[in-house]
Amino acid sequence: MTWQPNKLEAERLEKLQRLRERGIDPFPGAVRRSHTIAQALAAFSAQEAHGEAAQPIEVAVCGRVRAMRSSGKLSFADLEDGTGKVQLFIRQDRVGEATYELFKRDLDLFDFLQAEGTMMRTRSGEISVEVRSLRLLAKALSPLPVLKEQEVDGKTVTYGGFTDVEERYRQRYADLAVNADVREVFRKRAKTISAVRRFLDNEGFLEVETPILQKIYGGAAARPFITHHNQLKQDLYLRISFELYLKRLLVGMYDAVYEIGRDFRNEGVSFKHNPEFTMLEFYKAYIDYNGAMDLTERLVAYVAEQVHGTTQITYDGNAIELAPPWRRLTLREAIRAACGIDYMAHPTAEALYAELCARNIPTRPNLPWGKYIEQLMGDFVEPTLIQPTFILDYPRDISPFAKGVPDDPLHVQRFEFYIAGMEFGNAFTELNDPLDQEQRFLEMARLFREGDDDEAPLDEDYLRAMRYGMPPNGGVGIGMDRLVMLMTDRHTIREVLLYPHLRERDKE
RNA sequence: GGCCCUAUAGCUCAAUGGUAGAGCAGCGGACUUUUAAUCCGUUGGUUGUAGGUUCGAGUCCUACUAGGGUCACCA
Numbered sequence: 001m002t003w004q005p006n007k008l009e010a011e012r013l014e015k016l017q018r019l020r021e022r023g024i025d026p027f028p029g030a031v032r033r034s035h036t037i038a039q040a041l042a043a044f045s046a047q048e049a050h051g052e053a054a055q056p057i058e059v060a061v062c063g064r065v066r067a068m069r070s071s072g073k074l075s076f077a078d079l080e081d082g083t084g085k086v087q088l089f090i091r092q093d094r095v096g097e098a099t100y101e102l103f104k105r106d107l108d109l110f111d112f113l114q115a116e117g118t119m120m121r122t123r124s125g126e127i128s129v130e131v132r133s134l135r136l137l138a139k140a141l142s143p144l145p146v147l148k149e150q151e152v153d154g155k156t157v158t159y160g161g162f163t164d165v166e167e168r169y170r171q172r173y174a175d176l177a178v179n180a181d182v183r184e185v186f187r188k189r190a191k192t193i194s195a196v197r198r199f200l201d202n203e204g205f206l207e208v209e210t211p212i213l214q215k216i217y218g219g220a221a222a223r224p225f226i227t228h229h230n231q232l233k234q235d236l237y238l239r240i241s242f243e244l245y246l247k248r249l250l251v252g253m254y255d256a257v258y259e260i261g262r263d264f265r266n267e268g269v270s271f272k273h274n275p276e277f278t279m280l281e282f283y284k285a286y287i288d289y290n291g292a293m294d295l296t297e298r299l300v301a302y303v304a305e306q307v308h309g310t311t312q313i314t315y316d317g318n319a320i321e322l323a324p325p326w327r328r329l330t331l332r333e334a335i336r337a338a339c340g341i342d343y344m345a346h347p348t349a350e351a352l353y354a355e356l357c358a359r360n361i362p363t364r365p366n367l368p369w370g371k372y373i374e375q376l377m378g379d380f381v382e383p384t385l386i387q388p389t390f391i392l393d394y395p396r397d398i399s400p401f402a403k404g405v406p407d408d409p410l411h412v413q414r415f416e417f418y419i420a421g422m423e424f425g426n427a428f429t430e431l432n433d434p435l436d437q438e439q440r441f442l443e444m445a446r447l448f449r450e451g452d453d454d455e456a457p458l459d460e461d462y463l464r465a466m467r468y469g470m471p472p473n474g475g476v477g478i479g480m481d482r483l484v485m486l487m488t489d490r491h492t493i494r495e496v497l498l499y500p501h502l503r504e505r506d507k508e
Numbered sequence: 509g510g511c512c513c514u515a516u517a518g519c520u521c522a523a524u525g526g527u528a529g530a531g532c533a534g535c536g537g538a539c540u541u542u543u544a545a546u547c548c549g550u551u552g553g554u555u556g557u558a559g560g561u562u563c564g565a566g567u568c569c570u571a572c573u574a575g576g577g578u579c580a581c582c583a
Contacts, residue, residue, distance in 0.1 A: 007552060008518055008534055067543075074540035091540065109533075123541045145519040146533050148544040159544055160520055160532055166575045167519095178519095221583050267582045268509095374583070398583050416583095426583075492576095503574065 038083035044119040110140035195306035210245035219243030222265040238264035258282035283475040292474035297324040338380035370395030385418035402428035425478035434466035
């Protein structure tokens with residue numbers, strides 16, 4: 001797959017050749033940069049604001065050429081770096097004929113330049129660099145899509161652009177180079193994750209790293225990716241969760257731990273699923289799921305404050321208030337309110353299946369009781385939960401790591417929380433009774449066999465850890481990608497992943 | 509995996525079954541305060557791939573590939 005230059009690229013290659021013939025290195029090493037573009041603009045504005053005598057501000061700025069406008073012996077260019085954009089004001093009688101000719105003939109849109117000169121304001125008021133010398137820093141051999149902008153009534157209107165979703169994902173570097181709003185999404189992603197860290201650090205949590213390659217996968221129900229260690233002749237799994245490794249650390253006398261990292265699930269891809277995704281899990285000793293709810297709502301509100309400066313955000317046109325306290329209601333109440341079914345009136349899988357059939361709700365036979373309840377949740381309740389809501393007390397048979405609700409054999413102390421009609425996280429008062437945990441594992445194994453599903457491997461070492469004594473604790477898992485979606489008002493996970501998973505394209 | 513939609517110039521998009529076009533970008537030219545600069549001229553296409561129907565296919569049909577949507581799957 002060698003590069004076949006198209007016509008536009010061939011023209012740029014010719015320019016490259018001409019530059020070399022004139023002794024100009026199109027990819028020089030040394031660069032002089034005295035100001036970022038933002039600094040240069042700020043320095044000039046500050047001087048104007050103080051009304052100081054015109055002491056010229058000398059700058060050397062670097063960046064990519066985003067636009068070129070030429071009128072005879074005077075030209076303008078927009079130069080952009082990672083901090084902003086500034087206009088270059090290029091007069092032939094200032095830069096000299098040779099440089100001016102170079103600019104007009106052999107420099108292209110998207111080339112990287114170094115421009116030295118003095119800050120000034122043009123007649124039409126645009127802060128600019130009056131260029132004294134101009135130097136090519138890197139030639140762009142392939143043209144990027146041209147994007148033009150115009151200020152209309154204070155709003156920036158964009159013309160042209162780069163919108164093909166597939167190409168944007170496959171060539172994210174071009175997407176980022178062209179679309180400033182996409183760059184902003186990933187800045188907010190970084191802010192979101194660092195805010196999560198800061199919050200948990202301040203709450204006394206210890207950040208840890210646990211294995212991605214696991215001998216036994218667990219902590220969730222999902223098919224894993226399998227890999228192999230050659231030297232050890234051992235199959236290994238990419239983790240589907242870090243739950244069991246983190247809770248072992250509570251046995252080891254850390255009171256509060258968290259991990260932010262990648263999980264891998266060998267399942268379908270959708271607007272909210274990618275085969276690898278970023279998860280946050282945190283566990284704290286001596287709290288139950290009520291304490292976990294307090295932490296969760298404060299965490300999300302803190303993140304919004306840090307990213308947006310407010311807990312009031314807009315997602316998909318909905319105004320959402322993230323400040324605590326969030327609404328809390330039980331799963332049973334939520335379902336009863338949404339579709340009129342009280343699942344406790346149908347306390348077995350068979351009875352609940354019959355009820356769904358009687359109401360013409362499409363479903364499947366032979367699922368565990370809790371699965372039908374989960375289906376009702378997904379069908380009737382989830383889409384309605386726009387404002388942040390904790391849904392509490394889940395069926396025991398689909399929650400093997402959660403402690404039971406006292407005097408209630410069918411429910412466990414588990415919550416999920418929903419915002420904007422989407423699930424964001426899952427949490428429990430963690431089960432710390434090793435004998436009960438073993439029974440749950442065996443129950444799950446039986447249900448998997450009945451459901452003709454892959455059997456979840458039994459983690460004996462986890463049970464051993466628990467037998468040494470695990471403090472009572474609450475734990476929460478939050479999908480970080482979805483949190484970033486919420487913070488950036490993006491409606492597919494692919495918009496918040498730099499390199500989302502795509503099918504391989506035909507070999508060229 | 510099922511169903512629906514999409515694929516045309518570097519980019520964004522047009523084109524009743526009847527000669528594939530525009531804007532931007534590019535190339536040549538004019539222009540010393542432009543900012544979607546403007547003006548004149550101009551290059552650029554195996555219409556995703558492979559078949560089929562037809563006198564004639566970008567357009568209709570089939571398959572494939574990729575993407576999007578949706579359903580299924582996914583604690």
